[in-house]
Amino acid sequence: MRRGALVLCVLALASCSSSPPPQPAPPSLRALTWREVTLPAADATVQDVAFCDDHWLAVGGLPTGPAAWRSTDGMTWTGVRLAPVSFYGRQSTISTVACRGADTVAVGAASGGAHGNPRTSTWRSRPDGSWLEYEPAFTQFGGQDSVGVGTAAAALGPPAGWAIVGNWLGPDGSPGPALWHSTDGMSFERTLVAPGSSARATDVAPLPGGGGWLVAGEAYGATLTGASWTSRDGTTWTPVPVGGPLALVTPYGDGTLGVGAAGAWWYDGTTWQKRGTLGDANGWRFLALSATSVLGAVTVAAGSSCRLWTTRDGGATWQEAAMPAPLPVTAETVAATAISGDTLLLATDDGTRARLWLTTA
Template sequence: MRLAGLVAGLLVLTSCSSAPSPAPPPTMPWREVTLPAADATVQDVAFCDDHWLAVGGLPTGPAAWMSADGTTWTGVRLEPVSFYGRQSTLSSVACRGADAVAVGAASGGAHGNPRTSTWRSRPDGSWLEHEPAFTQFGGADSVGVGAAAASLGAPPTWAIVGNWLGPDGSPGPALWHSADGATFQRALVAPGSAARGTAVAPLPGGGWLVAGEAYGTTLTGASWTSPDGATWTPAPVGGPLALLTPYADGTLAVGSAGAWWHDGTAWQRRGGFGEAAGWRFLGLAAAGDLSVLTAAAGASCRMWTSRDGGTTWQEVAMPAPVPVSAETVAATAVSGDTILLATDDGTRARLWLSTLA
């Protein structure tokens, strides 16, 4: 899952880099588990209340699976309502308790634009596609749609981060927010800011935090907070941010300048994990005293852990080499001391579990 429960101390960082390690990294107790389907693609994973979720697709269309133990998986019944929904791949999932919202898309139309829709869980366990007007997530003003997030409080509210053209025609961060997970309202976070939104996380006191990058003579960090998803206040940060997750009583972020922590008011710098320029950060999940980050760059994958809130990092071994391409996925979810890792290099998807002592 791109966002999971609160974190207090232990962090795990995974990334991909071509830089050689000075010594072989220590190993973690990984074990591979059987994929939900042999020909599945897995794009995101999450831990929700008392079960794991994995989303992606099959050659026949969108797919999602659930598991009580991370080992035995069963398919979720999906009910698409649109032509493109039946062809889509689910790319992101967020949950609160038994409630889940997923984002999916399929390319189509004369220009091959992504046809994005959302999926909402129902009391009987099935997921129903909600097909919006094309201009809600697409159209001439769309720049891109990213990950979904769920609020920390009850009842759950939902958000999807992305980018949209502002009134002056320049791209900037956007947020789609929803009270029911079915109908989303779009808000421009910072029109005309020369910035890009990369991630969204719920604030502990309610509302949302959007983070990203600002473009000028150099690439810098940018973030904004909102109590309602509609009105936004800048939250200056000293480096570009790629991913967010709730952490302790604030929000943990990572990017090319290292790790950062937002205490609800301002950002504080945490530690780094090496030269991260050009890395493509893929997913961040956290629960209890454990958090997990994945990223991709170069030709091989690497992993680090931190036991002091992201101040210092120790490299550990990935369960297996993961070739890096534009399609590489390395998504993580956490429950207690157990990590679920989904890897997909565009040709083969695999699931792994590890429980730390």
């Protein structure tokens, strides 16, 4: 009896004193050399950035109203002259910008009216470099059937075109993906992409080769799945199956790169192919995705902080890179990206302070 008790005690002591199994080391962050860029204005908010042929653009707002800035080197910025025409346009913040060559379309909004609904308007560049506001009817982007307006995109090739993605109530009263498309960037036509589909749109990109649009999103059922649709004319849509939810899409080389909770996906103009993963992306909020033929970058809100991942092989492999400074996650967090070659511009804004950063990745 005593011997058995002694054996049990020895085994218990051995168990207690043994070391826990070694844990795998966290993947090392890719070190980047960041240069902080002097903001165009000390009290600016920056919501989006883009690279357009030979210059960078940043958009957002000032306490006095909407704002946009232009730079040829990413270091020195000058204000774009804006020409608002509406009451709410003069108070708006510009949230998204798209460009093709020197042509630019942007979307801004200000809350107003009895219910504080967003009053959305579009901006179009003019030959003299200024941007003119185009004020649509309130029901074009708002009203009782509106769910939300998202990002803008420019066509890669002819026919020229512009698109804004969002969500809208369908004839059955359920929300679904919608697209506003335009040939001139001034007057937009709204179409319902997949009414009654139990899906929502998250982003839009031009079809590979130009001439048409790819809307990405998520479909709701027993589980959350991926969804996407393509259209050559912005009116007639074809669903394209994808194996995981898509949060963001962007042109990459001769195809389209998409990212979401299940990882990265590649669209070759016909089908989606699975690429690599970014880690345990469950619960992440994807903030921005940019790419050139040599570099892709995505920012995410993961838990309480923002993180950055890069790829050089079309999304097959990803490596987390060090952010230039900690960026906490808030309801107003912005971590927007734009890329020229292998130069990455990052705009960060936590709702209290906006900053711009450059690096060669």
